[in-house]
Amino acid sequence: MPPEGEPHACRGDITVEYLRELLGQRAQIREGKPITIFNSASEPEPDIAIVQRLFWEYDEHHPYPENIFWLIELSKTSLKKDLELKSEIYAEAGIQEYWVIDLKAAKLIVFRDPMDGEYQSKQTYNTGSISPLAFADVVMSVDILLGKNRWTP
Secondary structure: OOOOOHHHHHHHHHHHHHHHHHHHHHOEEEEOOOOOOOOOOOOOOOOEEEEOOOOOHHHOOOOOHHHEEEEEEEEOOOHHHHHHHHHHHHHHHOOOEEEEEEOOOOEEEEEEEEEOOEEEEEEEEOOOEEOOHHHOOOOEEHHHHOOOOOOOO
């Protein structure tokens, strides 16, 4: 894979810091590290994985789907793959929530409710706020995730 461009790397760093501030000790944020999906021939490395805080357990195995709260991909050149192939793999694995940050079009695509290998819900956000399923009390600014509002940790 080619190296990340500046917008991808910058937006990824900001998103991770924003998540850490909002979630505190409630979840572990993993950047570009593998997850184990049993129905896949590979171990995907999502840009951001929000997982249970099982640090030493991950010394024995990467997070399994049941350890994953949600996944985030930042996408510019790989949008088709992220929206189609990866959403299928993650839905088949039973990952409850998957977000794609479309860097080119400045929108957030949210997949939820996997059933029979497909997500039953797909919503697109251009602005506003969103709460992840696992942490309904946490309200996140879509504008910050998309880089429309500047946020500094």
